[in-house]
Amino acid sequence: MVSGNISFYLHLKVPRYVDVEDAIETTNMDDNSxxxxxxxxxxxxEDELEIESTPFSSAVGSATAGQEAFAGCGxxxxxxxxxxxxxxxxxxxxxxxxxxxxxxMEENGENDIEAILEVLLTYSAIEDLPPEEEHLSDDxxxxxxxxxxxxxxxxxxxxxxxxxxxxxSLDKDGTISLLVEMGYQAEEVSIAIDRCGVDTxxxxxxDFICAAQMAKEADFHLIDKPYENIExxxxxxxxxxxKILQEEAWNVxxxxxxxxxxxxxxxxxxxxxxxxxxxGVPNGTWCQVRRTLPEAALGPPYFYYENVALTPKxxxxxxxxxxxxxxxxxxxxxxxxxxxRKRGYIHNLPIHNRFQxxxxxxxxxxxxxxxxxKWWPSWDNREQLNCLLTCxxxxxxxxxxxxxxxxxxxxxxxHVKKFIMEQCKRWxxxxxxxxxxxxxxxxxxxxxxxxxxxxxxxxxxSERFKALGNAFxxxxxxxxxxxxxxxxxxxxxxxxxxxxxxxxxxxxxxxxIHLNNVVSVELSESCRTIVRSWWEQTNQxxxxxxxxxxxxxxxxxxxxxxxxxxxxxxxIGGSPCNNLAGRNHVSRDxxxxxxxxxxxxxxxxxxxxxxxxxx
DNA sequence: TGGAAGATGACGCTGTGC
DNA sequence: GCACAGCGTCATCTTCCA
Numbered sequence: 272m273v274s275g276n277i278s279f280y281l282h283l284k285v286p287r288y289v290d291v292e293d294a295i296e297t298t299n300m301d302d303n304s305x306x307x308x309x310x311x312x313x314x315x316x317e318d319e320l321e322i323e324s325t326p327f328s329s330a331v332g333s334a335t336a337g338q339e340a341f342a343g344c345g346x347x348x349x350x351x352x353x354x355x356x357x358x359x360x361x362x363x364x365x366x367x368x369x370x371x372x373x374x375x376m377e378e379n380g381e382n383d384i385e386a387i388l389e390v391l392l393t394y395s396a397i398e399d400l401p402p403e404e405e406h407l408s409d410d411x412x413x414x415x416x417x418x419x420x421x422x423x424x425x426x427x428x429x430x431x432x433x434x435x436x437x438x439x440s441l442d443k444d445g446t447i448s449l450l451v452e453m454g455y456q457a458e459e460v461s462i463a464i465d466r467c468g469v470d471t472x473x474x475x476x477x478d479f480i481c482a483a484q485m486a487k488e489a490d491f492h493l494i495d496k497p498y499e500n501i502e503x504x505x506x507x508x509x510x511x512x513x514k515i516l517q518e519e520a521w522n523v524x525x526x527x528x529x530x531x532x533x534x535x536x537x538x539x540x541x542x543x544x545x546x547x548x549x550x551g552v553p554n555g556t557w558c559q560v561r562r563t564l565p566e567a568a569l570g571p572p573y574f575y576y577e578n579v580a581l582t583p584k585x586x587x588x589x590x591x592x593x594x595x596x597x598x599x600x601x602x603x604x605x606x607x608x609x610x611x612r613k614r615g616y617i618h619n620l621p622i623h624n625r626f627q628x629x630x631x632x633x634x635x636x637x638x639x640x641x642x643x644x645k646w647w648p649s650w651d652n653r654e655q656l657n658c659l660l661t662c663x664x665x666x667x668x669x670x671x672x673x674x675x676x677x678x679x680x681x682x683x684x685x686h687v688k689k690f691i692m693e694q695c696k697r698w699x700x701x702x703x704x705x706x707x708x709x710x711x712x713x714x715x716x717x718x719x720x721x722x723x724x725x726x727x728x729x730x731x732x733s734e735r736f737k738a739l740g741n742a743f744x745x746x747x748x749x750x751x752x753x754x755x756x757x758x759x760x761x762x763x764x765x766x767x768x769x770x771x772x773x774x775x776x777x778x779x780x781x782x783x784i785h786l787n788n789v790v791s792v793e794l795s796e797s798c799r800t801i802v803r804s805w806w807e808q809t810n811q812x813x814x815x816x817x818x819x820x821x822x823x824x825x826x827x828x829x830x831x832x833x834x835x836x837x838x839x840x841x842x843i844g845g846s847p848c849n850n851l852a853g854r855n856h857v858s859r860d861x862x863x864x865x866x867x868x869x870x871x872x873x874x875x876x877x878x879x880x881x882x883x884x885x886x
Numbered sequence: 887t888g889g890a891a892g893a894t895g896a897c898g899c900t901g902t903g904c
Numbered sequence: 905g906c907a908c909a910g911c912g913t914c915a916t917c918t919t920c921c922a
Contacts, residue, residue: 545902582901583900612911659911662894666893667893733893737911849912849913856912859898859912
C-alpha cells in the first residue's frame with residue numbers, strides 16, 4: 272500500500288534490527304559492550320541457537336528481528352505451511368518483494384535464513400538508485416504493494432490466519448498476532464489499531480506502522496539506541512545525551528562502513544535556501560529551475576503539501592522521502608505580502624507559467640495599513656512583520672509600552688527603544704496612535720493572509736487568531752496553484768486535508784478556478800463553519816463535503832467519492848505543525864508528535880487516492 | 887456566587903545567519 | 905559566539921453571565 276517506495280520498507284528494516292540488537296545487548300552483553308559490539312551481529316551466537324529451539328513467546332526480546340519474526344511465523348503456520356512458504360511469508364512480511372525473496376532463496380537455499388537476509392539486504396542497497404531510476408523501479412513494486420499487498424502475503428500453503436488477513440475480517444487480537452508475525456512489535460501494532468480503528472485493513476495498518484517507524488528512524492538519525500534505553504533526569508543531561516548519542520552515531524558509522532555512509536546521506540537535512548524564494552517569486556528573482564519528477568509522483572492527482580520550514584532536523588527529509596523524494600520548495604511569504612511566513616511545500620505541480628493572484632497585496636506594513644504611517648516612529652525600521660502566529664500580544668503590553676514612551680519628552684532612551692523593538696518584533700505590534708503600539712486585529716490578519724475581510728468573523732478573537740495563524744498564506748499558495756487554471760478550465764475536484772479556514776479553497780477561488788467538488792477534512796467545528804459560510808457567501812455552485820476527522824477518510828469513502836465524481840484533481844493540505852514549530856516549548860516532538868504525526872494520514876490518503884485512481 | 891470562557895504571561899530549545 | 909525567529913502549550917488570572 273505504500274505508494275512510492277519499496278525502499279521505504281527496506282529502510283525500515285534498519286531500526287527494527289537495531290531494536291533487537293539492543294535487546295541482545297541488554298540481555299546478553301555485559302555493560303562494557305560498546306556500540307561496535309552491538310552492531311557486529313554474530314548470527315551464530317548462542318542466542319540464535321537458543322532461539323531456534325525456543326517458542327515464539329519466549330524468543331521475543333532476545334532474538335534478532337528476522338529470527339524473531341520468523342520464529343513467530345513458523346509457529347503460527349506450522350500446522351499446514353511448508354518451510355518454503357513460511358520463509359517467503361516471513362521475508363515478504365518484512366517488506367521484501369516476493370520475487371526478490373524467491374531469487375535469494377534460489378541462490379542460498381531455503382534453510383539459510385542468514386544468507387537469504389544478507390542477499391536481500393544487498394538487493395536493497397542496489398535498489399538505492401538515483402530518483403528517476405529508483406522510482407521507475409519502485410513503481411512496479413509499489414503498485415504490487417499498493418494494490419495487491421494482501422496477495423503478497425498469500426501463497427499456496429497459506430495458513431488459515433493468513434487467509435483471514437486477506438479478507439480483513441480479523442478481530443483486534445487476530446490482527447495483532449498477524450502483524451506481529453509480519454515482524455512488527457505488538458506495541459506498535461496496538462497503537463496503530465488504536466489510531467486507525469479495528470476495522471482498518473492489514474495493509475493500511477502496516478503502512479501506518481511503517482510510517483511511524485520512519486518518523487522514529489528519522490528522529491534518531493543514525494542513532495541505533497532508542498532514547499528510552501538511556502536514563503537522563505534533567506535538561507542538562509539531555510545535552511549529554513545528545514553528545515553520547517552523537518558519539519554512538521559516529522561509532523555506528525565507522526563500523527557499518529559504506530552502507531551506513533549511504534544511510535547518513537539519506538538522512539541529510541534539507542537545507543533552507545537564502546533567499547527563501549522557492550522556484551521563484553513574482554516581481555523578483557526567478558530561478559531557472561528544471562526539475563524532473565519521479566514517474567511515481569506524476570499525477571493524477573496533483574498534490575500539494577505544506578508545513579513550517581523551520582522544523583527539527585530530519586523532518587523535511589522524512590516528509591520528502593514519503594512524498595516521492597521530491598525536494599521541498601521553501602518559500603517565505605514576505606515576497607507575497609507584508610508578513611514573513613517561512614514554509615516548505617512539496618508538490619508535483621508544474622512550476623512554469625505561474626501567475627500571481629490579483630490585485631497583488633502590498634509588501635510593506637505602511638502600505639498595507641496606511642493609517643500606521645502617521646504614528647510610525649523613525650527608530651522603528653521594520654517594513655514587514657514577522658510570522659503571524661496563533662497568539663498575539665496583550666493589551667497590557669500595549670499599555671506598558673505607552674507608559675514607557677510617555678515618560679520620555681522626546682525620543683526614548685536606547686534601552687527603552689530596545690525593549691519596545693523586542694516586543695514589537697516578537698508580537699508583531701503596529702503603531703496605531705501616538706505611543707500606541709498595538710497588536711493587529713483579526714481583520715488585519717485576514718488581509719495579510721490573503722483572506723476576505725471578516726472571513727473568520729463571528730468567533731472570538733482567540734479562535735480567529737488561532738485559525739488564521741494556522742492558515743495558508745493565500746497569495747503564496749495561490750501563486751503555486753495558478754498553473755492549474757489552464758489545466759482545469761472546466762473546474763476542479765479537490766480533496767482538502769486539514770483544511771483549516773479553507774486557504775486552499777479561497778486561493779483556487781481567487782484564481783478563478785471553479786470548485787466542482789470539494790471534500791474538506793477539518794477537525795475544528797469553527798473552521799468548518801467558516802468554510803461553509805465562505806462557500807455560501809461566494810455562491811459556489813459545486814458540492815462541499817465536510818469530514819471532521821482524517822481517520823474517517825477510509826478506503827471505502829475515498830472509493831465512494833472517486834466513484835461519485837470521477838476522482839480528485841488535487842490533494843492538498845498542510846498537516847498540523849504543533850510538534851514541529853519552534854515556538855512550541857512543550858512538545859516539539861517532531862513527526863512523532865501527537866499532532867504532527869498526522870502527516871502520515873496525509874501520506875496514507877494521498878496513497879489511497881493515487882492507488883484507486885491508477886486502477 | 888460559581889462556572890465557563892477569554893486573556894495573560896511564563897516557559898525552552900533549535901536552527902540559521904552574521 | 906551571539907542575536908534572532910519561531911502555524912505553541914499550559915497554568916493562572918480576569919471577566920462575563922446566569
